[in-house]
Every structure is written in structure tokens, then in C-alpha cells.
Amino acid sequence: AQSVTQLGSHVSVSEGALVLLRCNYSSSVPPYLFWYVQYPNQGLQLLLKYTTGATLVKGINGFEAEFKKSETSFHLTKPSAHMSDAAEYFCAVTQRTGFQKLVFGTGTRLLVSP
Amino acid sequence: DGGITQSPKYLFRKEGQNVTLSCEQNLNHDAMYWYRQDPGQGLRLIYYSQIVNDFQKGDIAEGYSVSREKKESFPLTVTSAQKNPTAFYLCASSPGEGQPQHFGDGTRLSIL
Numbered sequence: 122a123q124s125v126t127q128l129g130s131h132v133s134v135s136e137g138a139l140v141l142l143r144c145n146y147s148s149s150v151p152p153y154l155f156w157y158v159q160y161p162n163q164g165l166q167l168l169l170k171y172t173t174g175a176t177l178v179k180g181i182n183g184f185e186a187e188f189k190k191s192e193t194s195f196h197l198t199k200p201s202a203h204m205s206d207a208a209e210y211f212c213a214v215t216q217r218t219g220f221q222k223l224v225f226g227t228g229t230r231l232l233v234s235p
Numbered sequence: 236d237g238g239i240t241q242s243p244k245y246l247f248r249k250e251g252q253n254v255t256l257s258c259e260q261n262l263n264h265d266a267m268y269w270y271r272q273d274p275g276q277g278l279r280l281i282y283y284s285q286i287v288n289d290f291q292k293g294d295i296a297e298g299y300s301v302s303r304e305k306k307e308s309f310p311l312t313v314t315s316a317q318k319n320p321t322a323f324y325l326c327a328s329s330p331g332e333g334q335p336q337h338f339g340d341g342t343r344l345s346i347l
Contacts, residue, residue: 130275153333155335157338162323162340162341162343163340163341164239164241164325164327164338164339164340164341165278165325165327165338166338167335167337170335172333211277211278217333222280222283222293223268223278223280223336225277225278226277227275227276227277228275228277
């Protein structure tokens, strides 16, 4: 069975600092991988996805993530945090064949201080 | 604009009452999903439907029911059998294999 682990339920950074949100997955075969962002009382918005090809994936709002098969990781980064990045971030995986059930991590809340 | 509309945004349930959450999409997606979100637990799958007139239980289906009579609509009923219904409910849809799910803005259900 697939699973996702997000290290750190809360991450605090200063405005302008590097953002690093960690995601590790467990899967018998390389899955599809996603990062979503959720603002208070709203649904989830897709930041980026990895399905095949280049392992460094660029998304919206300046975020990017790198798929590392050897480390079973898909960490999310942004070089310089903005106040507007404060939100909850979810990593998710799904298998490549058959019914694609999304398995979510428990989320990481990003706090950005001035 | 295409998207997913969930209504109402806030809903209150009395003891012993069934309530229905609406989810409509105009994205022409075949698959639709219902998730429950609780603080610190991420999203858990309640039901999903890959095609009209067919749906499957997810991980936490007990106390919930759904229907899929139209491609655009996937309503969720929270029955009185669901003893802890207070949560944020999210509906999603996807076009097919390898494609990400699109989410509505959610319905927050509380107990009176």
C-alpha cells in the first residue's frame, strides 16, 4: 500500500528565506506525485505534479520539487518566501495504473514572519 | 469558467438528521470524489465514482451515502449513522489517468 510522510506539521520561516517542505513516499513502483496548497476555508489548489520525464518540476507561485527515486522523496522548495505563501501544504501520491486513488500526507502548515 | 461548485459553504445538522452536500462540476470529468478533512489528519476518501451510475466505497464510507445519476453531479448524504460528522468536506474531480484532481471550496458541517 502507498503512504506519504510529511515531516513537520508546522514550518516557520522569515519572509525572504528559503522554504523547504519535506515529503517521503512509500510505494512498490514509482508513483505519480503531487503538491497541493490550501488556504483557510478553501479547497486544495494544485501547485505542481510529477508524472514522468524531468525529475525537477516547476510549479506555480515560484515553487518547485525534485523527484528522487533513490530517496523516495519529493521535497517542495521555494527560494524566497512571501507572506502570501502562508498556508497548508499537502503532498499526495497515486499509482500509475488502475484506479488512481490519491493518498495524502497529513499536511504541513507554513508560517511566514515579516 | 470551469470548476467545481460545492454548496452550502456551511451546514448545521441536528441529532438524528440526514443532510446532503451538493457537488457540481462543469469540467466534463468522468471521475468524482468525496473527502473528509479533520485537523492533523489530512484528507480521507469517503466515496468515489469513475463513471455515471457507478460508485465505490473509500476508506471511511460508514455513515455516508452517494449517488451519481448525472456526470456533473455527485451529492453526498451524511446520515444519522455517522456519529462524528463535524468536519470539512471536499469534493474533487479528475479527467483521467495521470491527471491531477481538481477541488471545490468545501462544505463545513457542524452539529447543533
